[in-house]
Amino acid sequence: MNRWHFLRWLLIGALALAGCGAAFEQTLPTARPTETATFTPTMTRTPGAGEPTATRTLSPQAATSGPSPTPLIAFATSAVAANTTATAALNPNAPRIEFFTSDNILGVAPGSTLTLFWSTRAADTVIIYRTNRSGQRTQVWNVPPDGSLAIATRSTDRGTVDFVLRAEQGSLSAELTLSIPLACPDAWFFAPAPDDCPNGPAQPVPLIEEPFERGRMLHNALNDTVYALFNDGAAPAWVAFDNRYDPTIHPESEAGFVPPPGFYQPTGILGFLWRGNDTVRNRLGLALLPPADYEGFVQSTSANTGAENLYISSIDGSVLLLLPDGASWQIIAPPAP
Structure with missing residues (x-):
């Protein structure tokens, strides 16, 4: 009898001691990169305890600006690289x-x-x-x-x-x-020289030149070609003609044409083309001086298209540059003394 009495009181004492210890269960926050966690206390009852205890649980709210909270325990997170570009593996069989x-x-x-x-x-x-x-x-x-x-x-x-x-x-x-x-074997006949290498050495040549109201005319004896250079802004900027003048059968000038004072009628090779080609005559106008014969040089260089840039010395010491296909022409002035 005393034995069962003793066991009953021992059981009651054990239950009393268990009730004195308040159980506290902590819920750890989960890392949320884009949210700010707010703790809201709620009441829970621990079985066998006489007093209620507060247990913290997470209640999510909308994210606010500012830094996110630092978790108490480090969490394993996966970083995503921005603007990631996949690199193709080299093909070991590629040449x-x-x-x-x-x-x-x-x-x-x-x-x-x-x-x-x-x-x-x-x-x-x-x-x-x-x-x-x-x-x-x-x-x-x-x-x-x-x-x-x-x-x-x-x-x-x-x-x-x-x-x-x-x-x-x-x-x-x-x-x-x-x-x-490629080394450049030839020198230009004038300065300042172009950066390109000439197609060959400068060729000495007899030339005829005459200025007009809206341009000038040239005869190149090397290829027996007459050039009409226009400065009226129309296209083409220059044209080339084979020389057809024969002094044995063609008159040197037009006897019935009398130019106004201060102007001249072109004669000979230049005059024959001027009189016989309406387009050339109308675009150039009247001559400002008589034609002049002189010794000059001709040289060329190849353009990217395969055509030639032609350089012809002028009677005044400058150089005339004729770009391919009548596109334009330029005057390269000699360097100042």
Whole structure:
């Protein structure tokens, strides 16, 4: 009997001790990068306890401006990179060019021979092209994956000599361009000289020049061509004609034409074209001086289109530049003494 009495009181004492300890359960906040957490206390009852205790729980609210709270415990988060660009993996089977060079990359004289050297990998077809100023591929050589090739330049080549190396493997390809400067063998007959290299040495030539109200006329004996240069703003800015004047059968001038005071009738080669071409006569007007014969020079350079820029010395010491296709003409004044 005493034993059961003792056990009953022992059980009552254990329950009393359990009731004296208030249970507290803490809920940790979850990291929210875009929200500001606000704690709102709520009342809960712990089983077996006589007093209520406050347990903190999260109650989400709308995000506000300002920094987000720092969590008590570090959370593992995933950072997202802005403007991420995927990098394509290199294709190990794609052809590649290890080098493409020449024995003289600093410059070569026109008409001499240069040697190209190259090396490629993973290519079953290798081609070398030569290109012109417009980038068009004008010559082609089928070559091994690596090796050398001697190529003769032309004496008329100017500026640079350009090549393209192409390596192919199926539908994959790689290209590399090589541009080698050409030495300029000829000097210009005037200053300031253009940056381009002339197509050849200056050619001495007998010239005839005459000024008009709205331009001038020239005869170049080297190619027996008459040039009419207009400054009336219309197109074309200049035109060229083959000389058809024959002094044995054509009169030197028009006897019935008397120009106003201060003006002249062009005669000879220039007068024959002026009288026979209404467009030239109307655009130029009357001559301001008689035609003058003199010894001058003619020189040219190639434009990017393949046409020529023509330089002709004028009787007054300047140089006349005629751009291709009658586009325009310019006067290059001599340097001041």
